[in-house]
Amino acid sequence: MNDFSSTTAPAGLDDILELTQVDRRAVDRLIVDRLASDVVLVNQISHHIISGGGKRMRPLVHLLCARAAGYRGDDHLKLAAIIEFIHTSTLLHDDVVDESSRRRGQVTAHRLWGNAASVLVGDFLYSRSFQLMVELDRMRVMNILADTTNTIAEGEVLQLMQMGNADLGVEDYYQVISDKTACLFAASARLGGVLGEMSDSDCESLADYGLYLGQAFQIVDDVLDYRADGDDLGKNAGDDLAEGKVTLPLILALQSADETERALMRSIIEAGGSDRIADVRSIMERTGALDLAMSQAEGLAEKARMALAVLPESDERGALEFLAGYAVDRAY
Numbered sequence: 001m002n003d004f005s006s007t008t009a010p011a012g013l014d015d016i017l018e019l020t021q022v023d024r025r026a027v028d029r030l031i032v033d034r035l036a037s038d039v040v041l042v043n044q045i046s047h048h049i050i051s052g053g054g055k056r057m058r059p060l061v062h063l064l065c066a067r068a069a070g071y072r073g074d075d076h077l078k079l080a081a082i083i084e085f086i087h088t089s090t091l092l093h094d095d096v097v098d099e100s101s102r103r104r105g106q107v108t109a110h111r112l113w114g115n116a117a118s119v120l121v122g123d124f125l126y127s128r129s130f131q132l133m134v135e136l137d138r139m140r141v142m143n144i145l146a147d148t149t150n151t152i153a154e155g156e157v158l159q160l161m162q163m164g165n166a167d168l169g170v171e172d173y174y175q176v177i178s179d180k181t182a183c184l185f186a187a188s189a190r191l192g193g194v195l196g197e198m199s200d201s202d203c204e205s206l207a208d209y210g211l212y213l214g215q216a217f218q219i220v221d222d223v224l225d226y227r228a229d230g231d232d233l234g235k236n237a238g239d240d241l242a243e244g245k246v247t248l249p250l251i252l253a254l255q256s257a258d259e260t261e262r263a264l265m266r267s268i269i270e271a272g273g274s275d276r277i278a279d280v281r282s283i284m285e286r287t288g289a290l291d292l293a294m295s296q297a298e299g300l301a302e303k304a305r306m307a308l309a310v311l312p313e314s315d316e317r318g319a320l321e322f323l324a325g326y327a328v329d330r331a332y
Contacts, residue, residue: 009318013326016060016319023063024056027080034081034128045109045121049088058083061213061323062188065206068316069196076195078132082145083188085129090152092122097160100239140194148187155179164244166254166266173248174215182214189213202310209320212304217327219297222247223290226281228332238274248296253280253289261286297328 010016017024035046059080066076094100095108096115110118126149133142159176162168189210193203225240226249240247246269254265261283268276284290304324311317 010315010322013322016064016322019315019319020060020063023067023077023080024060026074026077027059027063027084030077030081031084034085034132037124041113041117042121042124045092045113045117046088046125048106048109048112049091050084056084057217057323058087058184058188061185061210061320062192064316064320064323065189065192065209066195067192068311068314068320069193069198069206070312071192071195071197073195075136075138076192078136079141079191079195082129082132083184083191085125085132086145086149086152087184089122089125089129090156092118092125093156097156100243138194141191144187144191144194148183151179151183155181155183159245162246164270164272165246166269168246168251170248170251173246173251177215177218178211181218182211185214185217186210198310205307205310209304209307209324212300212307213324213327216297216300216304216324219248219293219300220328220330223249223293223297224332225249226277226284227290238277241268241277241280242272242274244269244272248293249284249289250280252292253284253287256287256289257283294328301325301328 010019031050035043035050037043037046062080062083063076066079092109096110096118100108108118109121129145133145136142155176155178159180162172162176186207187210190203190207193206198206222240225238225247241250250265250269254262257265264276265280265283268280301324304327305321308317308320311320
């Protein structure tokens, strides 16, 4: 058991890590075991990205939701590993598509081993996740994860189509981040409720929690790309602008900018590159775009907290409430 009572919120992320320590260690052992392959390059690339840090927020959300829903078996451990494999495979593919040079503070896999190897090992992780799903032998679980991986793929294509589109609206932006990022958070939370045999409506509420949490998390990431230091981010600051990604801060700045600023921003977005990031940051500060985006993230975090009302009071529920705040309060 943890040191904080069910009526006391965790003081920080360390408390949550302590609360979930036994489960997380079991998941880590499972991940290492199931990464093993007879192909040396598969092992090298898989371990490079899996061991490269990261918060593993999605598996953590699943572990907490399963325990909060009253589940006391072991299937949540395999599901947490599946979720991490799916997420990791998307990172390998993302970095190739985005031509990213850094991820979690280290050189990306495709820079070390090439695009082809990174894509193929990403496929390996996808297939490994489905092997684990079959072992669980739960049709509802497989349906949820199959739908989720399909939605993620659609989100990736949708984002690719919108690269350099200075006319992207807020609604379309939310569609991209919901499909590409938030849907795996939603599935992670929903599956906790499924294991705990909660009602369909309660599982839907947990999925809402994950969706809002994931949206808030992505918006903050998009803000930090303009506000934080690259060393803190674990990637190069301004990568989104360089890649032509039109994120919420850019959209809100375009809406509030004057005609001259708007023309400048459109030309920067359409040309790509991060040479003019100082100019974009200046416009964002003048228009308050970063603060407005953070305000939307905070609203989503509050909606996530409210969605947890279907859970009984527990340490795990308190941890989930804390994560909603952490998503918007973090510095990287």
